[in-house]
Amino acid sequence: MNPIALxxxxxxxxxxxxxxxxxxxxxxxxxxxPASTALVFLLVLTGALVPLLRLPTATESFVLxxxxxxxxxxLLSGITGHEGQAGLAFFALVAASWLIAWRLxxxxxxxxxxxRPMGTLLRLVVPTLFGVWLLLLWEAIVRGAGIPFILxxxxxxxxxxxxxxxxxxxxxxxxxxxxxxxxxxxMGCAAxxxxxxxxxxxxxxxxxxxxxxxxxxxxxxxxxxxxxxMWFGFDWPSKAAVVVIMTFFPMLVNTVAGLTAAGxxxxxxxxxxxAGYWQTLWKLRLPxxxxxxxxxxxxxxxxxxxxxxxxxxxGTPVVGMGxxxxxxxxxxxxxxxxxxxxxxxxxxxxxxxxxxxxxxxVTFWHPSVRGG
Amino acid sequence: xxxxxxxxxxxxxGDGPVHALSNVDLEIGKGEFVSFIxxxxxxxxxxLRVIADLEQPTGGAITVNGMSPQEARRRRxxxxxxxxxxxxxxxxIEKNVALPLEIMGISAAEQxxxxxxxxxxxxxxxxxxxxxxxxxxxxxxxxxxxxxxxFDADLLLMDEPFGALDEIVRDHLNEQLLELWARTNKTICxxxxxIPEAVYLSTKIVVMSPRPGRVTDVINSTLPKERPLxxxxxxxxxxxxxxxxxxxxxxxxxxx
Numbered sequence: 001m002n003p004i005a006l007x008x009x010x011x012x013x014x015x016x017x018x019x020x021x022x023x024x025x026x027x028x029x030x031x032x033x034p035a036s037t038a039l040v041f042l043l044v045l046t047g048a049l050v051p052l053l054r055l056p057t058a059t060e061s062f063v064l065x066x067x068x069x070x071x072x073x074x075l076l077s078g079i080t081g082h083e084g085q086a087g088l089a090f091f092a093l094v095a096a097s098w099l100i101a102w103r104l105x106x107x108x109x110x111x112x113x114x115x116r117p118m119g120t121l122l123r124l125v126v127p128t129l130f131g132v133w134l135l136l137l138w139e140a141i142v143r144g145a146g147i148p149f150i151l152x153x154x155x156x157x158x159x160x161x162x163x164x165x166x167x168x169x170x171x172x173x174x175x176x177x178x179x180x181x182x183x184x185x186x187m188g189c190a191a192x193x194x195x196x197x198x199x200x201x202x203x204x205x206x207x208x209x210x211x212x213x214x215x216x217x218x219x220x221x222x223x224x225x226x227x228x229x230m231w232f233g234f235d236w237p238s239k240a241a242v243v244v245i246m247t248f249f250p251m252l253v254n255t256v257a258g259l260t261a262a263g264x265x266x267x268x269x270x271x272x273x274x275a276g277y278w279q280t281l282w283k284l285r286l287p288x289x290x291x292x293x294x295x296x297x298x299x300x301x302x303x304x305x306x307x308x309x310x311x312x313x314x315g316t317p318v319v320g321m322g323x324x325x326x327x328x329x330x331x332x333x334x335x336x337x338x339x340x341x342x343x344x345x346x347x348x349x350x351x352x353x354x355x356x357x358x359x360x361x362v363t364f365w366h367p368s369v370r371g372g
Numbered sequence: 373x374x375x376x377x378x379x380x381x382x383x384x385x386g387d388g389p390v391h392a393l394s395n396v397d398l399e400i401g402k403g404e405f406v407s408f409i410x411x412x413x414x415x416x417x418x419x420l421r422v423i424a425d426l427e428q429p430t431g432g433a434i435t436v437n438g439m440s441p442q443e444a445r446r447r448r449x450x451x452x453x454x455x456x457x458x459x460x461x462x463x464x465i466e467k468n469v470a471l472p473l474e475i476m477g478i479s480a481a482e483q484x485x486x487x488x489x490x491x492x493x494x495x496x497x498x499x500x501x502x503x504x505x506x507x508x509x510x511x512x513x514x515x516x517x518x519x520x521x522x523f524d525a526d527l528l529l530m531d532e533p534f535g536a537l538d539e540i541v542r543d544h545l546n547e548q549l550l551e552l553w554a555r556t557n558k559t560i561c562x563x564x565x566x567i568p569e570a571v572y573l574s575t576k577i578v579v580m581s582p583r584p585g586r587v588t589d590v591i592n593s594t595l596p597k598e599r600p601l602x603x604x605x606x607x608x609x610x611x612x613x614x615x616x617x618x619x620x621x622x623x624x625x626x627x628x
Contacts, residue, residue, distance in 0.1 A: 273472045
């Protein structure tokens with residue numbers, strides 16, 4: 001049988017890309033040494049053909065790892081100083097190593113872990129590889145094609161900018177996240193939750209307040225932010241106020257919905273015990289509402305971050321993530337803008353992740369968490 | 373223990389009034405095991421819910437332990453077992469059984485002691501630390517019976533508690549329920565739509581029929597208190613079962 005037919009399609013595509021690269025040599029007009037060029041081809045061929053050997057998963061993964069990351073490392077170090085001069089061969093070889101990495105991720109995703117820590121490691125490795133390759137492709141395309149810095153800086157430069165501006169970034173995080181976001185988030189969520197309880201207790205509030213709460217949620221943040229600055233001044237309280245407005249309503253509706261989540265039989269049970277309103281709330285309705293409340297907490301974690309950053313566009317002391325983004329983009333320092341975006345994304349993910357972990361611990365009983 | 377006179381209950385629905393109960397007269401004495409049997413819509417569950425003050429009658433009079441149902445509920449005069457176990461999934465079995473005790477403000481030490489005793493009573497010793505979703509359906513229903521027994525009410529109201537379980541588990545639980553009844557001397561009202569179950573368990577069988585929900589026959593069982601499972605093959609058992617079936621059929625033909 002034709003050995004090519006035994007290869008996974010990523011390997012076949014990688015071989016084709018290598019042939020295209022061979023036709024488009026040299027990789028760079030006056031860059032890479034012949035030895036490195038030969039090594040790149042050797043590694044790509046190894047990676048493309050290794051599935052034929054039917055190695056054990058672990059060994060095959062190591063070979064694929066080396067065959068994917070070796071070439072891309074050589075190519076990216078070769079292009080340094082020759083940005084924008086890359087030809088067809090450069091991109092074809094980047095594509096080939098990317099395809100090998102794809103194969104690697106496929107192999108790892110299908111792997112049956114033999115032990116628990118192994119499984120955890122695998123679950124971490126696959127998305128990490130995925131993310132790393134997103135950055136590698138970004139880097140290779142931006143530098144290979146010589147895309148202007150102002151349009152899209154390569155991730156390496158953003159990384160350097162982050163490393164060189166740690167004190168500024170720390171101050172911005174301190175101002176925007178630890179002051180505006182946290183204060184606003186806690187007040188907004190607490191207010192939404194308390195009003196939901198009140199609306200549950202008193203019918204007139206439910207009838208009267210919910211439609212108005214709806215209106216509050218429709219308020220455009222762009223319009224509200226400058227008014228909050230006028231009311232609460234330039235510093236963080238005005239941003240916290242914007243965050244309160246943004247987070248209040250999701251918490252209110254979700255809690256109100258969650259309080260109706262307990263089944264009628266479970267409520268009747270409480271009634272047969274002649275349980276009071278607060279006993280029923282505390283022992284039945286709030287636990288049953290927990291999945292809804294956590295949903296709101298998670299939605300609000302991202303909303304709060306957006307709210308605080310956007311609100312800083314409308315006047316702030318000379319610190320804060322939104323302030324930095326708006327001023328640095330004016331000064332064409334896009335790498336700093338990207339650095340702030342990266343930090344915001346990281347902070348947002350951590351915030352969300354911590355909430356998701358707490359949710360798992362609290363609503364362990366829910367079928368969506370315990371699985372079935 | 374329970375006395376109903378001319379009890380009426382009409383639900384107002386979108387399709388007009390529904391007569392769930394019509395002119396129901398019934399006396400239930402202390403220590404009796406009473407089954408309510410009938411096709412769906414005959415008001416047997418509604419009657420149980422009226423006793424429990426989960427529904428309010430629209431006519432007639434009913435007393436539970438000599439009090440109004442509302443007062444009886446306030447005094448925690450009965451334990452109620454629903455069609456499903458209705459255990460709270462975030463509580464362990466132990467904590468579920470302790471739930472009524474917590475609400476009634478019983479001390480922690482006493483709670484522990486009672487939870488242990490009732491779990492032993494329903495043969496769930498050693499399962500207290502499990503969560504409801506880790507147990508089988510039959511065990512969950514036994515836990516819910518333990519929960520209804522935990523606070524020692526004299527009256528136990530059971531609404532098709534074994535309806536969702538398979539025949540084998542059901543037989544087993546019926547046997548255990550009789551044993552429990554003999555040991556605790558409680559009054560039990562038991563809703564079912566299984567004739568053998570009703571005859572096997574009861575000292576009194578209330579046959580009901582639908583539209584409007586009413587009592588068509590009340591049969592006092594002549595079976596001895598001691599009932600092994602094979603009593604269900606005795607002629608006496610079959611005679612009572614026959615009478616129940618006749619009663620159910622009479623209710624049907626009345627309608628046609």
